[in-house]
Amino acid sequence: MNPLVEVSGLAYGYRREQPVLRDVSLRLEAGERLGIAGGNGAGKTTLLWCVLGLHRGRGSVRLFGEPATRKSWRRIGVVFQNPEDQLFMPSILDDAALPLLNRGVSPDEARARARRALHAMGLEHVAGRPAHELSLGQRKRAALAAALAPSPELLVLDEPTAELDRPSARRLADLLRGIGTACLIASHDLDFLERVVHRLALLADGRILACGPVGEMLAERELLARAGIV
Amino acid sequence: MISRRILAPAVPLLAFALSLLALEAWSGRPDWGLPLRTLAAAASLVLAARLVPWTALLRRVRPGSRLFPAALYLWMLRHFTRILLQESRRVLLARRFAAPRTLRAGCFRSLACAVSAIVIRVLLRAERFYAAQMLREIGR
Numbered sequence: 001m002n003p004l005v006e007v008s009g010l011a012y013g014y015r016r017e018q019p020v021l022r023d024v025s026l027r028l029e030a031g032e033r034l035g036i037a038g039g040n041g042a043g044k045t046t047l048l049w050c051v052l053g054l055h056r057g058r059g060s061v062r063l064f065g066e067p068a069t070r071k072s073w074r075r076i077g078v079v080f081q082n083p084e085d086q087l088f089m090p091s092i093l094d095d096a097a098l099p100l101l102n103r104g105v106s107p108d109e110a111r112a113r114a115r116r117a118l119h120a121m122g123l124e125h126v127a128g129r130p131a132h133e134l135s136l137g138q139r140k141r142a143a144l145a146a147a148l149a150p151s152p153e154l155l156v157l158d159e160p161t162a163e164l165d166r167p168s169a170r171r172l173a174d175l176l177r178g179i180g181t182a183c184l185i186a187s188h189d190l191d192f193l194e195r196v197v198h199r200l201a202l203l204a205d206g207r208i209l210a211c212g213p214v215g216e217m218l219a220e221r222e223l224l225a226r227a228g229i230v
Numbered sequence: 231m232i233s234r235r236i237l238a239p240a241v242p243l244l245a246f247a248l249s250l251l252a253l254e255a256w257s258g259r260p261d262w263g264l265p266l267r268t269l270a271a272a273a274s275l276v277l278a279a280r281l282v283p284w285t286a287l288l289r290r291v292r293p294g295s296r297l298f299p300a301a302l303y304l305w306m307l308r309h310f311t312r313i314l315l316q317e318s319r320r321v322l323l324a325r326r327f328a329a330p331r332t333l334r335a336g337c338f339r340s341l342a343c344a345v346s347a348i349v350i351r352v353l354l355r356a357e358r359f360y361a362a363q364m365l366r367e368i369g370r
Contacts, residue, residue, distance in 0.1 A: 054323070070326070070330055071330075073326070073327055073330040074330050074331070076327070078324075078327045080320070080324060082320070084351065085320040085321055085323075085324045086321075086324035086325075086327070086328060088321055088324070088325065088340075088343050088344045088346075088347035089340065089343045090343065094343075095328070097336075098328045098329055098336045098340050099328045099329065101329075101334075101335040101336040102328070102329040102330065102331050102334050102335055102336045102337065102340075103331065103334075104331075104334065104335070107335075132350075146328065
């Protein structure tokens with residue numbers, strides 16, 4: 001069976017003389033949760049964008065066994081660092097229903113599934129409200145509900161705990177552990193990653209320093225220091 | 231050959247010019263002047279923005295000089311344009327992920343909602359930027 005994500009020898013730079021990613025290789029299997037940890041400017045977001053096919057670098061990036069294209073986005077849920085980016089409809093219920101409607105699900109069924117997704121995130125009572133009336137923690141969960149509503153095979157999260165307080169981050173971690181969907185998570189929040197992911201890749205200066213089981217990686221204090229996260 | 235990437239931004243402008251022409255025709259006096267002047271103004275602005283080394287020129291203006299207020303105005307204009315571009319890219323990208331199938335249900339409604347969200351977000355960011363400049367006594 002093909003891995004969900006397979007990156008090999010990826011190199012990418014916004015400018016030719018300044019590579020952001022160098023020789024990056026990683027794999028993500030079905031049902032697995034992989035964390036990408038690194039300090040600011042390590043290349044985490046750029047790597048996610050390359051995986052999604054938004055940036056084309058040298059090397060190979062395959063999603064579901066094929067080169068990443070717009071077609072593969074139908075099987076992916078994405079949660080951006082700023083949840084406001086993806087919550088632009090009149091209510092968060094509309095936001096959660098949009099991907100379903102767009103995939104051809106009937107309006108009634110789409111709204112019912114969107115309600116279920118919001119309920120799972122503890123947001124049913126605010127389903128009719130627009131995102132800007134919610135707290136940041138609620139908006140993060142709403143973005144996650146919108147990404148999960150169409151039952152994606154892969155969930156990509158960019159800095160999911162940015163600007164969240166500890167209880168909200170813990171709640172988000174519990175939610176992600178409970179859904180069972182494969183996740184690719186870029187973050188510098190080691191507590192969060194320890195709770196959520198199976199494997200952790202440490203990224204520094206655009207290179208993967210090491211990748212392995214999260215417990216082992218977090219015990220490597222020297223590597224964590226080199227990655228700029230402790 | 232002119233690439234699609236260069237031509238794509240011109241499409242809304244051409245649509246605007248054609249709408250102007252259609253309105254003129256509808257009012258009973260079709261006049262090519264207005265749409266052509268619109269296109270010429272846009273083309274000259276794009277050329278000026280591309281060819282003139284604005285950043286280098288603006289950096290040469292010293293604070294306190296007579297040109298400084300004008301330079302500051304252009305600097306802020308550049309900053310606002312960046313805000314507009316950033317916000318547009320982020321929201322429209324998120325919309326492409328939420329509704330990857332064009333011409334399917336929710337496509338046009340989500341586009342309309344995304345565009346109105348961009349306007350609101352740009353205004354909010356512009357307000358924050360203006361407040362910050364006011365506190366630095368620059369915005370007066």
